Amino acid sequence: MASKKVRIGFIGCGGIANFHFGHFDNNKIPEAQIVAVCDLIDERVKKAAERFQAKPYACYREMLQKEKLDAVYVCVEPCAHDGMELLAIEKGCHLFVEKPVALCLDYAKKVEAGLKAKKLIHAAGFQDRYLDFEPLMKNWVAKSKVGFFNAYWVGGMPGVWWWRRRDTSGGQAVEQTIHTFDMCRNLFGEVVAVQAFGRRGIITDVENYDTEDASAVNLRFANGIIGTVYSGCFIRGGGGKNGIDVFTMNGRMEYVERQGVTITEPNRTITVKTGNDYGQEEDDAFIQAILENDQSLIKSPYCEAVKNLEVTLAANESMDNGGKVIYLGECCPSCCPGEKPAAKAKAPKKAAPKK
């Protein structure tokens, strides 16, 4: 790969694709070239093709068949992951997939297995992991005794057609607050239990809307940390809040989503504002990882996105089942005394046949 440019194809040329396009404009990543673009909407694909002198396609199957691509960006709506990743993997393409990487966990796990089997570079669109103060937050949390946290993605409703329905977006926790769940997992580790309540009936004037207006998702992590992640899309005008407040034995950390962090300790307060173009760094890292064949350069790999999907889908399941607790992975007995899910009953041993 050392001397030639990384040849990229895009599936989906909507809002988030344009965020990535901005990082490839004006030769910002000289080692890469967008050579093919695909969208179901003619106007979008034409615009993207003109921008990069790329070949336009209406069908990703045709694009993957005709073009020799090194890497593919998948930037389609959550309900539209219909096999495109698996076909790209079959063709040996490295993959960048926007979050949520699917609405079906089994499908996402199939893609994850395919990527690993073919040793392809993989990334998912959790750009907050590339914030320049992310290591500061991680280190501070790692050396602190965390009691609990409160996290928020509370604001208005995005304008895209597919957002307002659970069957097309997954709902707010799966589609949007998944960024916050990702940062919580990044800071606190693996989630072992999920319990959630959702609330509807606040928003009454949006047509074809069928998801929660608000939800509160309780999480328990393997290391014992507990916290609640709030989602709300009912805010009109100001008054929302996005971020994570972490309460520890020796101070508090307030992460304001993508803007900065304030750490308040008994004798000092540290405030850091975002100082880097973390979206650019996310795409730089993907291309660099391909060139160097080094997956460790990716801070937000596909497999992490699969875990985020599992947690947020569990939140939906809990909401839909009266707040039932959903256990993930192996629950730690010291953090969940008496709460371990009942072990599956063993089938009685068959009596050995008499000789």
Ligand SMILES: NC(=O)c1ccc[n+]([C@@H]2O[C@H](COP(=O)([O-])OP(=O)(O)OC[C@H]3O[C@@H](n4cnc5c(N)ncnc54)[C@H](O)[C@@H]3O)[C@@H](O)[C@H]2O)c1
């Ligand atoms: N990382 C982030 O911060 C961030 C921000 C916004 C959106 N997203 C995610 O990105 C994804 C796309 O969101 P968006 O806002 O760009 O949506 P969008 O509706 O603006 O764009 C999606 C595009 O995909 C196209 N598409 C769908 N199926 C296709 C197919 N089979 N072949 C080719 N094109 C196809 C659609 O025609 C549409 O133009 C969503 O999963 C969303 O959650 C991530």
